[in-house]
Amino acid sequence: MPSYKAPVEDVLFLLRDVFPIQRYNNLPGFADASPDLVEAILSEAARLCEETLQPLNQPGDRAGCVRGKDGAVTTPSGFKEAYHAFVAGGWVGLSADPDFGGQGLPYTLAAVINEFASSANMAFAMYPGLSQGALAALMTHGTDTQKKMFVPKLISGEWSGTMNLTESHCGTDLGLLKTKAVPEADGSYAIFGEKIFISAGDHDLADNIIHLVLARIEGAPAGIKGISLFAVPKILIEPDGSLGASNKVTCGALEHKMGIHANATCVMNYDGAKGFLVGEPHRGLNAMFVMMNEARLGVAIQGLAISEVAYQNAATYAKERLQGRALSGPKFPEKPADPIIVHPDIRRNLMTIRAFNEAARALVIWTALKSDIAHRSSNEAEIQAAADCLGLLTPVLKGVLTDVGFDNTVRAQQILGGHGYIEEWGMEQFVRDARIAMIYEGANGIQALDLVGRKLAKDGGRAVMAFFAEVKTFIKDNECDASLAPYLAGLKQSLAHLEQATMWFMQNAMAKPENAGAGSYDYMHLFGLVALAYMWAHIAKAAIALKPAANGDATALDTKLLLATYFMERIMPETSAHLSRISSGAATMMALEAEQF
Structure with missing residues (x-):
């Protein structure tokens, strides 16, 4: 049976050292989120997800939901009790408006809890998760009467x-x-x-x-x-x-x-x-888009969440499964074979998954902080900049995190070999569950078209130019630090590829829109790689700064730096391929007549 342990320490590192949450204490709700309270919230959420939600995941998948003759639907055994525990803990209203019964804490914390719950039991997490989108639409567009009628009960989870x-x-x-x-x-x-x-x-x-x-x-x-x-x-x-x-x-x-x-x-x-x-x-679409954007960020988190739980189970298996000997000679001569973790191809899969997971988690938190600024700041310039970034990154997060998240469940399944294909071990469920995230809340091809067709040109390109400027400023501010050079070089090169791709669209897509359509998917993934590399640069900077004070136990920090190096060496070269495909245009792709397919 699969297992799950919430990555509390990784999240605390991000909130404490990479994107210090205390910097946002001027925003409503952040001052209440003291370091001790944040740690307590994450620890309690982890306990609920590990002990209550995760054990129901595989049995719930096997049993499924049942519709009675009257149309009423019954959820799997244990789900009702788990839901009552979830709402009793106040998790639905963690970041909701206190005037309606919410706790008013940062949305960033709610995003993290969403990851934990989705890793533990994605199907369960969707029930309270969908209430978040309804709340967002009603709070933005509902009348006072509607808010009074619906919002408190949605926040409470009743x-x-x-x-x-x-x-x-x-x-x-x-x-x-x-x-x-x-x-x-x-x-x-x-x-x-x-x-x-x-x-x-x-x-x-x-x-x-x-x-x-x-x-x-x-x-x-x-x-x-x-x-x-x-x-x-x-x-x-x-x-x-x-x-x-x-x-x-x-x-x-x-x-x-x-x-x-x-x-x-x-x-x-x-x-x-x-x-x-x-x-x-x-004007229903205006109201519905509030829900859809909220849901798309939630689905992006699902991509990360399933990738994380799949990684954890694959890593455990790789350290226990004995098969073959290391290419450099036996590592465990007292055993009949070495564990498969010694083999480079197993490590390739594991490191590829983990290098994505840690950067993707940072990107979710960085974006969630932008959402908090957009919804809680009183500074109009800050609100506009944060909203611009949020709008630009939403299709990138949804498309890239769910695409790669699914790919990573397949990588994890491959590590288990034949056992990965067998229901008992749980890995095949992760593959099946992850697949839907690429489809619903706007299929990922639509996300790519939204990014290229709408988001790049919006407000004269203000959002994408601001993103480019932010990354360039980070590189410039840190390029004198030799210890960061291995991470900044890959980021700088990938940003150049993204700028070239953006310019290619400006020069070739206006007269022939199919050029934009043909290159949109590669552009979305190119953008995602740059964003993830930007996160790794932030993580590396924080890890390097913390090492002198690590008192001889810097293993976790060294691990992050090795993963950052792996990401730059083994994954970032893909940006060149994306740029090449974008620049090839639409001519060949669109050349066949329909009857030739």
């Missing part, structure tokens, strides 16, 4: 939330959706339609589920400009806040899927269900 976008005939192209909203005399709307692929669409964990549903008000314009957003409770809410009769929304079916079996992925039927308009009529 109720949960979902997002309902997809229909059988439309996924990314939401302008094609057919779900309709009919105005009622009391100001509400009757919602008619069917939504598919709705994660946590029905379950037995919370007392009520608040569905945020995209629909078109009768008579609204065609296309995306006619879409509105509605809050549709599973159970109607009485004026005094108590629960009343069931609303006309039901789970019509459970999807039979490759992974995340313990999360209920539902077909949702709306048969005149009472809904409440969120935000302005025909």
Whole structure:
């Protein structure tokens, strides 16, 4: 059976030494996050994830969810008790507004807890995780009445939330959706339609589920400009806040899927269900994008989380499995064979995974801090800069962390050989669970198009130019430090490749947009490599600074420096290949006629 240990010490190193969280004490909630409190929060979250959530992961995958004849969905054994423990600890509302019952602590901490929970049990973590997106949309676009009605219960975890976008005939192209909203005399709307692929669409964990549903008000314009957003409770809410009769929304079916079996992925039927308009009529996408951006960052964290738990189990196996002898001679002559950790190819896979994991965790925290600034600062210039960076990096994180996260589960599975293919060892579940993260909340090809087609040119390229400037400033400020030279050289070269690719798009994609489309996926991964290398440069700087005070026990710091070197030597050369593919343009890719495929 697989195991999991939350990387508390790695997170504390990042929050204490790489991106010191105390620097942000001017922001609401940060002053309350003292070093002792942060450590206590992380330790308690780790205990919950390791002892309560992780043991349910494999049994939950095997059992799956069950839909009864009445459409009600039952989650696997133990999930209800685990959910009650999760909400009793206040984890849903950790970073939520105190005026509505939240704790008001930094979102950065919530992002870390999301990683722990997703590593321990990704299917479970999605239930409270989806409530975060609903909360974000309601807090941004909901009326005071709606906030009072929905938000406190979502924060407490008594109720949960979902997002309902997809229909059988439309996924990314939401302008094609057919779900309709009919105005009622009391100001509400009757919602008619069917939504598919709705994660946590029905379950037995919370007392009520608040569905945020995209629909078109009768008579609204065609296309995306006619879409509105509605809050549709599973159970109607009485004026005094108590629960009343069931609303006309039901789970019509459970999807039979490759992974995340313990999360209920539902077909949702709306048969005149009472809904409440969120935000302005025909401006639903503005409100929904708040949820989608929140969800995309959450999915990026899932990519890291599954990569981390897969690495841990592969590393344990590699140190225990005996097979063959080291190429340089026996390392354990008293044993019948050496453990496979002695073999270079095993180490290649393990180091590749871990070098990604540590940099990706740093990138998540760095980006989460930008989110905290964007939402909590009172300085308009800081807000704009942080929001720019957040918008630019969201498709990069979602696309790159989930792509590489899946690749890393396959690498980890390979280390286990035949046992990696067998259900008992759990590695095949990690592969199956990780695969969905590349698809939902906007398939990764869409993320790449969003990055190249929208984010680069937005506001005259202000965000990407600011990112380039920040990385260049870091390099310039530290280039006199010889100890950082091995890490800065790779970063500098990769940044040059990214700038060349950006310039190539400017010169070749305006007249022929297919050049942008053909190179977008490589550009997204090129950008991701630069961002990860930037994180490794920060980590290396902190590790080097700490070594003199390590009192002879600098093993953990030396490990980080070796991983940083490995990343620069073995992974960063990929930026050259990405640039070459981008520069080849779209001509060959688009040359075949459709019937030639």
